[in-house]
Amino acid sequence: MLCQRCNKNEATIHITEVSDGEHRESHLCEQCAEADGAVVKTPTTINQLLSSFIMAHSGVAELAELSCPECGLSFLEFRQHGLLGCANDYEVFTQALEGLLARVHGEDTHHVGKVPARGGTQQKRNMKLLRLRRELAGAVESEEYENAAQLRDRIKEFEKQ
Amino acid sequence: MKLTELAKRAGSWLQGEGPLAGIVISSRVRLARNLAGYPFLSRCDHQQKLEIQEFLRQQTSALATAEPLEYINIDEAEELDQQLLVERHLISRQHAEANGARGMAYSASEKISIMINEEDHLRLQALQPGLRLEEAWQEVDRLDDLFEAKMGYAFSSRLGYLTACPTNVGTGIRVSVMLHLPGLRMSGQMEKVVRSARDMRLAVRGLHGEGTEAAGDFYQVSNQRTLGASEQQIIEEFKNQVVPKIVDYEQKTREKLLAEHAHFVDDKAFRAMGALQNARTISSEESLELLSQLRMGVTLARVSGVKLDTLNELFLRTQPAHLQQIENRLMSTEERGLARAKYIRQELNPN
Numbered sequence: 001m002l003c004q005r006c007n008k009n010e011a012t013i014h015i016t017e018v019s020d021g022e023h024r025e026s027h028l029c030e031q032c033a034e035a036d037g038a039v040v041k042t043p044t045t046i047n048q049l050l051s052s053f054i055m056a057h058s059g060v061a062e063l064a065e066l067s068c069p070e071c072g073l074s075f076l077e078f079r080q081h082g083l084l085g086c087a088n089d090y091e092v093f094t095q096a097l098e099g100l101l102a103r104v105h106g107e108d109t110h111h112v113g114k115v116p117a118r119g120g121t122q123q124k125r126n127m128k129l130l131r132l133r134r135e136l137a138g139a140v141e142s143e144e145y146e147n148a149a150q151l152r153d154r155i156k157e158f159e160k161q
Numbered sequence: 162m163k164l165t166e167l168a169k170r171a172g173s174w175l176q177g178e179g180p181l182a183g184i185v186i187s188s189r190v191r192l193a194r195n196l197a198g199y200p201f202l203s204r205c206d207h208q209q210k211l212e213i214q215e216f217l218r219q220q221t222s223a224l225a226t227a228e229p230l231e232y233i234n235i236d237e238a239e240e241l242d243q244q245l246l247v248e249r250h251l252i253s254r255q256h257a258e259a260n261g262a263r264g265m266a267y268s269a270s271e272k273i274s275i276m277i278n279e280e281d282h283l284r285l286q287a288l289q290p291g292l293r294l295e296e297a298w299q300e301v302d303r304l305d306d307l308f309e310a311k312m313g314y315a316f317s318s319r320l321g322y323l324t325a326c327p328t329n330v331g332t333g334i335r336v337s338v339m340l341h342l343p344g345l346r347m348s349g350q351m352e353k354v355v356r357s358a359r360d361m362r363l364a365v366r367g368l369h370g371e372g373t374e375a376a377g378d379f380y381q382v383s384n385q386r387t388l389g390a391s392e393q394q395i396i397e398e399f400k401n402q403v404v405p406k407i408v409d410y411e412q413k414t415r416e417k418l419l420a421e422h423a424h425f426v427d428d429k430a431f432r433a434m435g436a437l438q439n440a441r442t443i444s445s446e447e448s449l450e451l452l453s454q455l456r457m458g459v460t461l462a463r464v465s466g467v468k469l470d471t472l473n474e475l476f477l478r479t480q481p482a483h484l485q486q487i488e489n490r491l492m493s494t495e496e497r498g499l500a501r502a503k504y505i506r507q508e509l510n511p512n
Contacts, residue, residue, distance in 0.1 A: 070200075071200045071204040073204060083280070083325045084201055084326070084327065085201055086200040086201055086204060087195070087197065087201075087315040090317065101327060101330070101388060104327065104385065105331065105385075105386045105387060105389050106389055108388075109320075109388055109389055110319060110388075111318070111320055111321030111322075112390065112391050113321060113331060113332035113334070113392045114305075114321075114322075114391075115316075115318075116309045116316055117306075117310070125197075125198075126198045129199075130198055130199070130200065133198065137206050137208070140208070159198075
């Protein structure tokens with residue numbers, strides 16, 4: 001079915017309006033429905049942003065090979081789902097993210113808001129914890145229970161610091 | 162069903178007492194936080210998710226909040242309870258429909274709620290009636306301080322609070338207002354609003370946030386930018402520029418409609434009133450549409466004898482999960498249509 005308004009695009013949005021006791025149906029394409037205010041177009045998704053960014057980026061191959069040593073997320077996986085795997089990804093993918101962050105948030109990509117009382121002083125410790133937890137998950141998965149128990153103790157010890 | 166009592170009352174954020182309550186339904190400020198030392202959720206295994214859930218549940222119950230927080234395990238909750246929380250804007254639809262260890266907690270007034278293991282480990286939310294962004298920010302800021310005293314957040318001095326999605330990084334703040342804009346919708350001007358909002362790095366969404374339709378002429382406007390501006394700047398821009406501009410546009414449009422087509426506006430409102438007072442069965446789409454037309458008539462003082470609070474409550478409690486919770490049983494679409502019409506008749510007919 002073609003859009004009733006422009007008669008060009010396929011009608012993908014079907015609206016039943018009830019006014020003056022009558023049901024009125026309209027069949028519109030996305031653009032015409034949006035122009036009508038009947039649907040609100042979701043803002044550009046991060047995937048679209050990423051794809052267009054990557055296309056404009058010269059070192060595509062380089063980026064594709066990047067992956068995070070802490071959580072194992074590869075850049076391609078990030079591109080696919082739009083979600084990062086751990087705090088360290090912001091470091092590993094920093095080059096690719098910079099352009100993306102500027103597009104989403106504007107040119108100024110430095111945090112100027114609230115800072116937690118214990119601030120960024122613990123970043124190193126946090127990365128270490130992240131690594132230990134990853135090793136633990138790996139040990140459990142490959143059924144190395146002795147190793148897992150040791151790692152669990154080390155994590156506990158570390159958390160106390 | 163555990164949440165039947167919740168379904169029976171109106172959230173205090175819905176009581177039409179707030180500033181600009183005719184157009185601004187509610188103000189919300191949400192913060193995204195992650196625990197340091199754990200991967201973000203997409204890279205957490207089952208055990209890690211359980212650990213995070215359990216840790217945050219314990220911390221939540223020990224927090225010295227002004228109002229105590231009630232914890233709900235979303236993974237184990239009945240679908241109708243999950244749905245009710247979505248309808249009340251206490252959790253996202255995404256959170257209700259996900260799998261795995263996850264939870265939420267809310268205060269009795271529903272002005273504070275938190276989600277555990279949604280897209281980020283922790284999402285804190287403050288909700289206020291009308292245009293009250295400053296209060297909502299202060300509330301959620303305090304809550305954030307309480308949590309932060311007990312745990313390390315993933316944070317970098319350059320990029321701020323680190324979030325699973327880079328669109329939230331920095332302040333992790335999402336400021337949003339729920340607006341009722343029947344005038345702009347009726348006169349076909351929503352497109353202009355959506356376009357200029359986008360130019361200002363704002364998102365315009367439907368009744369239940371991301372990916373939902375603008376049912377009943379309700380629109381959620383929220384910030385996109387979370388990095389490079391402070392929380393205060395973002396709130397102030399919203400309070401002093403964004404919202405007043407849209408509200409003014411809606412008001413002017415309503416005045417113009419009244420000046421040029423008063424009979425048309427009246428006809429819509431009174432027909433809506435008639436249909437709502439007499440319908441024997443009604444779908445949720447139709448009731449949203451008619452309640453919206455009646456609400457505009459009431460806020461323009463063209464229809465008297467109906468309180469704004471009554472209408473706001475009807476919007477909330479005619480939703481599917483609310484109807485079923487109030488009746489305390491699962492109902493088919495047809496049964497819901499009958500129950501919805503009956504409930505609306507009771508509320509809108511004197512005696």
